[in-house]
Amino acid sequence: MTGNTRHTQHTSHWRPTMKPLLFEDDPQFWYETLRAIGHAAYGGSDFGEVIATAQKITAGDYDSWYEQWSATAERTAAQADAARAGGHRISARDAYLRASNYFRSAEFFLHGNPDDPRIAAAYERAVGAFREAARLFEPRVEPVEIPFEGTVLHGYFYRAPGDAPAPTIIMHNGFDGSAEEMHFFGGAAGVERGYHVLTFDGPGQPAARFRDGLPFRPNWETVVTPVVDWLIAERPEADPERIALFGLSMGGVLAPRAAAFEHRLAAVVAVDGVYDLGDISTRQLRMPRAEAEALLRAEHAPEADAAFEALMKTNPTMRWAITHGSYVMDVRTPRQFLASYLDYTLADGVAERITCPTLVCDAEDDLFFAGQAEQLYEHLTCPKTLARFTVEEGAGAHCHTGAQRLAMGRIFDWLDTTLRP
Template identity: 45%
Template sequence: MSNIVLDDDLFDAQFVRALAYVRSGGAELGECLGTARRITKTDGELWYREWLATAERAEAAAHAATTAGDRVGARGAYLRASNYFRTAGLFLMGKPVDERFRDTSHRQTAAFRAGAALFDSPPEILAIPYEGTTLPGYFFRAGDPDDRTPRATMMLTNGYDGTVEELYFANAAAALERGYHVLAFDGPGQGSVILDQGIPFRPDWENVVTPVVDVAVARPEVDADRLVLVGWSFGGYTAARAATGEHRLAACVADSGPYDLYDATVSRIPGVLAHQLPDGNRLALGVLEKAMESTMRKPSAGWALRRNLWVHDVADPMAFIELARDYTMKGREHLVRCPTFVAHTLGDDISADAPKLAAALTCPVEYAEFGHDDDVTGHCEMTGRAVFHERLFRWLDGVLGQHPEAP
């Protein structure tokens, strides 16, 4: 599929990501198209300025609607502002932390909370106990807010560069429409946990999810026998990894994650240099290191690597490659017991090995491949989230044996 607006593949993909939330209330077509068209070159500074301007315009509209007593208008404008603030800061990610990124991150949270407070059933803001600190989260109730009948509950975990607030647009809204309660959270390496607490990623996500499950099952409105964990992007790995050790899950969803982070990383390195990893010819490895450091300085091509070094708290690209070995499902597939949904979009190199994961799992597996027949493209099915959700929830209805709102 050719790019929609922007010439650079990554810039266009991130534009599509922002635009994808029209259906869940996080974007407006004209605002997104207008912003993208003003980004006339592959420049992270220009990206930041234009999306920030759009975010602030939506925020101002929210304030005006609030003053006028327009609850619906204020809610919608705050939610759009949240998505746009998050989008504005994307290409500033890295270390040391750019204070403008800190500002847009905090403003996206504030805007989301202002909008969510205007929901018919506002979410509960959570501080989930975790190893001497807390993880940020939200609990969204489906249906009548006074109804405490236990329901199926979807737990949402993120990837590398999302936020717990974005999870509402990506998955929570669709789950709430179908009668699921939702518990969304950020873990180590994600959102405010890395930004404000400085806690980096860890590979053993079962030790992250277990405290979250403890919080979920303690709630009377949660059916502890119908708890679903959904991870998207890098969360497609962490969700599957969590299911190897946390066995209170009724189902797991690995949406577009890597099977093995080392393999996914090395697949992007030219073969002649990749073959020298980890302890090959020193001259060749030196060339690779210099090439990666050069790439890191490029606004688009180097973004993922800059981001990865920050969220994993490593000093250089070679250290990241070595660390990536710890993030694998190889040899652990048999430990997943619950039914698992594995998703992949054709052409998405991040989840290119999803078929291998699906084939290696020994639990009941549903492998869902999206592509030309569905008119779905992009990482995490970004041009077809509704198509993804239709297929996912049909499968979940079968796994859970009944609709989520059934007692």
């Protein structure tokens, strides 16, 4: 697909939503439950295990969430160990994958206190379980370390079958997900279709934040360029003319930002597209954009600070976003976090600098970035495609969580057409 196209599955004058099966009054707890369910598509959960766990959780209670997911993760990890000891390789691999996702879920809401020892313990168990699973794939999924500014970025290389050079998809997560989770959000799907896949955690993402204290940065090309350098230098099986970049969630602004300046990319995929995170933070203030930005960046704004604190008490998504966001952005207050979003934008001609074919995905019922994908698409001047995913087909949630097979089918069909003409 080299022209500008839109794939629209559903048109409506109102914005439909998927009714929660659990946590009806807490959309953030429901979304994270749906996220765990969705990973069943590529082996990251079992539906029954997720529902049995979620039914024991008290809505809005972060400790309850941790305790129940941790218990399920420990039980599943023990099953994996037993299967491996008994020589049951496939059963062990499958259980380690699920345990990894459950440990990831367990520590998800704890980042309001970065010193909480449960965070590091659960994170290390999630990584450890995934690496045990990685050893049991054929070919195995290889942990890699990519040199980066005096340290390394941690990730995984998935090798496609065959000996001929093949296209490679570089994948990274977003605001709150890990390289390990990308197995369920595109890694496994790519290998099934004959792509090499390289996943990694950049600054602000779990490995870089946990291990090296690196917070997010808006100039994401400074992250992706060293990754492309490493791929071309160290992986002769990767075709350097067919490298695509895939960004998930907040990666929907980070990956296009990188593509605006890193022109060795043959394609970029934004799942879902984001044009300007400043819109997200300033919409909390009912005033002109310039005034809102000045207030967010002000040295002192006690009334605004009080308003944000009050909002966190009534809005579960804002409560989580601000507590986690303060950690990954390395700031101290809600207002500082919202101000940090102002720097994550493709405005002022950045989107227009992208030259490679770009797929912008759009979720009809996006909990976080509604309207952003359309803005990004409209500003692109490169060959572009807008792919809409709807509630009617079960794919309308943020990043099409709960419909990964459907979503990956459309995304990789586009990649097939773009990289394998």
